[in-house]
Amino acid sequence: xxxxxxxxxxxxxxxxxxxxxxxxxxxxxxxxxxxxxxxxxxxxxxxxxxxxxxxxxxxxxxxxxxxxxxxxxxxxxxxxxxxxxxxxxxxxxxxxxxxxxxxxxxxxxxxxxxxxxxxxxxxxxxxxxxxxxxxxxxxxxxxxxxxxxxxxxxxxxxxxxxxxxxxxxxxxxxxxxxxxxxxxxxxxxxxxxxxxxxxxxxxxxxxxxxxxxxxxxxxxxxxxxxxxxxxxxxxxxxxxxxxxxxxxxxxxxxxxxxxxxx
Amino acid sequence: xxxxxxxxxxxxxxxxxxxxxxxxxxxxxxxxxxxxxxxxxxxxxxxxxxxxxxxxxxxxxxxxxxxxxxxxxxxxxxxxxxxxxxxxxxxxxxxxxxxxxxxxxxxxxxxxxxxxxxxxxxxxxxxxxxxxxxxxxxxxxxxxxxxxxxxxxxxxxxxxxxxxxxxxxxxxxxxxxxxxxxxxxxxxxxxxxxxxxxxxxxxxxxxxxxxxxxxxxxxxxxxxxxxxxxxxxxxxxxxxxxxxxxxxxxxxxxxxxxxxxxxxxxxxxxxxxxxxxxxxxxxxxxxxxxxxxxxxxxxxxxxxxxxxxxxxxxxxxxxxxxxxxxxxxxxxxxxxxxx
Numbered sequence: 001x002x003x004x005x006x007x008x009x010x011x012x013x014x015x016x017x018x019x020x021x022x023x024x025x026x027x028x029x030x031x032x033x034x035x036x037x038x039x040x041x042x043x044x045x046x047x048x049x050x051x052x053x054x055x056x057x058x059x060x061x062x063x064x065x066x067x068x069x070x071x072x073x074x075x076x077x078x079x080x081x082x083x084x085x086x087x088x089x090x091x092x093x094x095x096x097x098x099x100x101x102x103x104x105x106x107x108x109x110x111x112x113x114x115x116x117x118x119x120x121x122x123x124x125x126x127x128x129x130x131x132x133x134x135x136x137x138x139x140x141x142x143x144x145x146x147x148x149x150x151x152x153x154x155x156x157x158x159x160x161x162x163x164x165x166x167x168x169x170x171x172x173x174x175x176x177x178x179x180x181x182x183x184x185x186x187x188x189x190x191x192x193x194x195x196x197x198x199x200x201x202x203x204x205x206x207x208x209x210x211x212x213x214x215x216x217x218x219x220x221x222x223x224x225x226x227x228x229x230x231x232x233x234x235x236x237x238x239x240x241x242x243x244x245x246x247x248x249x250x251x252x253x254x255x256x257x258x259x260x261x262x
Numbered sequence: 263x264x265x266x267x268x269x270x271x272x273x274x275x276x277x278x279x280x281x282x283x284x285x286x287x288x289x290x291x292x293x294x295x296x297x298x299x300x301x302x303x304x305x306x307x308x309x310x311x312x313x314x315x316x317x318x319x320x321x322x323x324x325x326x327x328x329x330x331x332x333x334x335x336x337x338x339x340x341x342x343x344x345x346x347x348x349x350x351x352x353x354x355x356x357x358x359x360x361x362x363x364x365x366x367x368x369x370x371x372x373x374x375x376x377x378x379x380x381x382x383x384x385x386x387x388x389x390x391x392x393x394x395x396x397x398x399x400x401x402x403x404x405x406x407x408x409x410x411x412x413x414x415x416x417x418x419x420x421x422x423x424x425x426x427x428x429x430x431x432x433x434x435x436x437x438x439x440x441x442x443x444x445x446x447x448x449x450x451x452x453x454x455x456x457x458x459x460x461x462x463x464x465x466x467x468x469x470x471x472x473x474x475x476x477x478x479x480x481x482x483x484x485x486x487x488x489x490x491x492x493x494x495x496x497x498x499x500x501x502x503x504x505x506x507x508x509x510x511x512x513x514x515x516x517x518x519x520x521x522x523x524x525x526x527x528x529x530x531x532x533x534x535x536x537x538x539x540x541x542x543x544x545x546x547x548x549x550x551x552x553x554x555x556x557x558x559x560x561x562x563x564x565x566x567x568x569x570x571x572x573x574x575x576x577x578x579x580x581x582x583x584x585x586x587x588x589x590x591x592x593x594x595x596x597x598x599x600x601x
Contacts, residue, residue, distance in 0.1 A: 063466070083469040092470070099467040101460055112460055115453045116472030132453065175471070 012075065014039045014183055014214055015060070015091075020069035022055050022238075029055040031238040032069070037183065042205070042215045044225045046249075047235035048258055053218045054096055056235070057187055061093050062086040074182070088117060090182040094172045094189065096218075102161035106152055106171055109160055110143035111136070113175040139178075146174045150204060166193040173204065183214050190221045202228055226250065234258065283436060287429050296428045300500075302540035303435050307442045307493050308513075309520040309536045310529075314486035316518075317526035318450060319479045320462040321371070324514050325382035328389040329359040329487040331509030333494025335393070335400060338409045338504045341495075348412035348425075352495040359491025360484040367483045371476055386511060393506035405505040412499050431500050438496060442489055446529065449485065458482060462527065512560070519563050523570045525579025534578055539563075 013036040022030040030052040037043050045053050058064040060071050062083035071079045078086055087093075092113075100109050118135045147153040150170045155163065163171060169189065176184050189205065190198045198221065205228055209215055219225045225232060225246070232249045234242040236258040242249055249255055283303075287296050308330070316322045333355035341351030370381050393400050400406055412425040412434060425434055449455060460468035461475045468475050498504045520539050525531020543559055574581060 061470070063469070082474065084472045084474045087470060087472040095467070095470070099464055099470070101463045101467065103463050104456070104459055108456060112453075112456045112473075113471045115456065136453075179472075 011038050013037060013072075014041075014074060015216070016072040016075075017056075017060065018070045018072070020056065020059055020066050020071065022052070022059050022064060022066045028238050030059060030066070030235075033235070033238070033240050035233060035240070037214060037216055039182070039214055040209075040212050042209045042217070042228060042230050044217045044219055044229040044232045045235065046219065046222075046225055046232060051235040051258075052238040053235055054187060055238075057093065057185055057218060060086075061091060061185065084116070087179075087181075090179075091185065092176040092179060092181040092183075093185040094169075094176050094187055096187040096191070098165065098168045098172050100160045100163070100168050100171050100175070103159060105157050105159055106147065106163070107140065107143055107156040109171055109175055110147065110178050111139050114139045114142070114178045117179040143174075143178060146178055150174045151200075166197040169193055169197070169201070170204075173201070177208065177213070183216060184208075185216045185218075187218045188220060189217065190219055190224045198224060283439075287432055291429075293428060296432055298540065298544060300428060300432050300435060302537060303432070303439050304493065304497070305516070305520060305540050306533060306536040307435075307439055308490065309517055309524070309532050310442050310446045311486040311489035311493070312517045313521045313526060313532045314446065314449065314482045314489075317521055317528075317532070318455070318458040318462060319482045321479055321483065322379045322518075323370075323382040323483070323486075324379050324511075325386035325389070326487070326490055326517060327509045327511070327513040328386050329363065329490040330494040330497070330513065331389065331393060331504075331506070332362070333359050333491030334498040334504040334508050335406070335494075336491070337495035337498040338406045339399070342410065348410075348414075348495075348499050351499075352492045355495035356488040356492040359494075360488030363484045363487035364480055367480045368476075371479050371483075383511075383514075386509065386514065390506050390509040390511075393509060400504070400506065403506065405503050407503045409498050409502040409504065411502070425499075435496065438492065443529075445485060445489065449482070450527075450529070454478070454481070459527075515560070515563060519567050521577075523566060523577055525577030528577075528579045530582070531577050531579030534582075538578075 015035075015037040017033055017035040020030055020033045020035075021028065033052075033056060045056065047053055055064065059066040062078070062081050062085070065080045069079070070077055073086075073089055073091060076089075078089065101112065104112060115135075118139065119132075144153060144156065147156055150173065152167060152170055152174065155167065160168070160171070169192075173186070173189060176186070186205070189201050193201065202224055205215060205217070209228075217225075217229070229246055232242075232244065232246055233240060234249060234252075234255050236254075241254045241258060242252045244252070283299075287299060308326075312323075312326050315326070336355040336358060337348075337351040341347075341354055344350075344354070346354060366385070370378055370385075373381055394402050396402070397404075413422060414425075415422045425431055450458065457468070457473045457478050460471060460473050461478050465475045494508065497508065516539060520535035521532055522535075524533070524535020524538070546559065546562075570577060576583070
């Protein structure tokens with residue numbers, strides 16, 4: 001669909017996964033997975049329940065430590081790094097069971113997603129009150145701009161717990177974008193929301209991708225996956241069984257077998 | 263209420279409270295009132311320090327009296343050996359207790375939530391046993407006595423002030439309260455405070471926005487414990503005796519009640535709780551005479567804590583917030599009626 005971002009075949013990958021393996025008490029959740037994501041791409045990761053998609057996400061973002069293999073971001077190994085460090089490198093993510101801060105307002109949720117990127121130095125943050133004020137003003141402006149795009153601006157001063165599920169999803173999505181990360185990883189952005197909201201979410205993702213944002217998406221809703229993805233990777237029992245354009249994946253016998261059985 | 267109005271009201275409240283704090287002992291000069299005020303201010307500082315840890319990063323440390331007690335022993339035993347006076351001893355206690363919190367924090371924060379509480383409780387019990395047993399150092403149950411009264415030489419003069427009377431101690435304590443409030447306010451009303459909230463609400467999500475939870479927990483723990491150590495040093499110079507009971511677990515009980523009944527992670531709630539629980543025992547004395555002995559007070563505290571936890575999980579501060587929110591929502595309708 002969005003072929004307006006030219007992807008050079010020889011561009012170095014933004015994210016490279018080599019031989020990634022994760023075990024849970026003998027069960028191999030992710031098995032020797034290789035994967036490359038080029039800047040500007042929109043890639044989806046699909047597979048039946050329990051095929052290791054979220055586990056793979058968690059290994060890339062540092063929430064789980066893989067037993068084998070490597071993850072490189074812009075050529076730098078980030079395997080097993082702390083999640084907060086990986087975020088600050090430029091990989092943001094959302095969660096399968098939407099996670100926002102219920103006690104912070106919508107705006108504060110956005111600001112806190114940016115502030116660690118703005119200044120990492122704790123002591124500096126305490127001393128330079130003047131520049132902090134400026135950073136806060138910039139952050140607020142950027143946050144409100146994004147909130148307007150996802151149509152949550154009117155709720156900016158409401159606390160997170162008062163949002164309904166779909167609004168939380170949108171907020172989490174906006175939070176993932178605010179720091180302008182090079183890679184955004186969405187774990188089931190269309191799950192559990194209304195059809196109207198699914199269409200909205202699709203458009204937000206495509207609009208953002210059209211501006212050059214790289215996405216790595218786990219999604220169950222095949223309609224969404226086929227509509228938005230440039231490339232699809234299929235996992236089954238932790239093993240990568242197929243990879244290719246949506247049209248090719250749709251007719252791949254291995255994929256059909258994984259989903260529907262032989 | 264618009265932000266400008268709110269700012270003005272906050273300022274007015276601060277000024278009025280400051281004037282009250284300074285002027286009250288001048289109006290009611292009795293020893294009873296002054297002792298009561300010292301008690302109230304002391305508990306307020308203690309609870310503010312406790313709330314940084316237990317409220318803001320939700321790490322309910324049951325071992326805060328350890329920092330208080332060791333802070334007192336530092337002022338009583340170590341500071342004089344180093345030739346430090348009241349102020350030097352207090353700063354030394356604050357510094358050493360912050361360092362102790364950093365070191366022990368790295369270990370304690372490896373365990374989560376409930377186990378953290380039990381772990382710090384264990385440390386508190388051990389510390390008290392050690393203070394009781396190390397009779398050569400601390401005097402054990404016979405206490406360390408004869409701690410010097412605070413003494414200051416006014417700059418550029420030979421005039422020396424010695425703090426002896428309770429009212430003098432009270433005015434010595436007020437600047438410490440101001441510093442405690444300032445630290446608390448600066449930490450919690452900033453980006454750091456926002457990061458505290460993320461750690462309290464959802465550590466996984468906090469990591470996903472770039473917050474390293476351990477760093478912020480250690481910060482809260484070190485600052486809270488440093489402040490507690492400084493308060494312990496003040497206490498040593500005030501009572502001039504330090505006993506192992508300064509590390510007693512009854513202090514932890516009172517802190518829990520002040521913070522959680524008042525309203526954890528809320529400045530107003532903590533002050534409210536401290537006021538209530540400094541005044542309540544005295545009121546009980548007045549009303550009940552000798553009927554309500556300290557043992558029964560503890561039971562009463564326990565009952566209050568349980569009742570509040572069940573029915574008012576946000577504490578009294580939560581009730582105030584809910585009521586004012588309701589009133590504010592009702593206001594526009596009233597205005598329409600008046601027009």
